[in-house]
């Protein structure tokens with residue numbers, strides 16, 4: 001019985017420590033698109049940014065919940081991580097636009 005209990009406890013710990021895709025890379029909602037359009041960013045850009053983030057920002061570590069940082073802190077983080085991710089200036093901007101639109105609706 002004991003090993004079974006141990007596995008159950010481990011499972012709970014792992015689940016608690018694991019952010020969902022909806023926390024770390026939510027799909028583009030109408031609210032996110034509306035926020036982006038207010039700052040002159042087309043909805044297409046958000047999808048490009050989301051995909052770039054999912055591909056390039058997960059090679060060294062997992063994604064963090066978007067709620068963990070403010071919109072302006074995300075801009076700093078992407079600026080810091082862009083080189084390491086091989087993102088050019090336009091791509092970094094696309095990732096930032098996505099993160100900021102997602103953060104604005106939380």
Ligand code: HEC
Nearest residue numbers: 053056057058059060061064077078081082084085087095
């Ligand atoms: C080449 C490896 C690598 C890639 C690619 C990478 N990171 Fe990081 N990231 C790190 C390391 C290492 C740290 C630990 C802190 C540091 O060194 O600045 C970190 C820390 C972070 C943090 C913690 C906050 C902080 O300021 O320390 C966040 C959030 C983050 N990365 C987001 C991203 C995003 C978004 C991308 C994609 C644009 C990305 N990372 C791509 C290596 C990487």
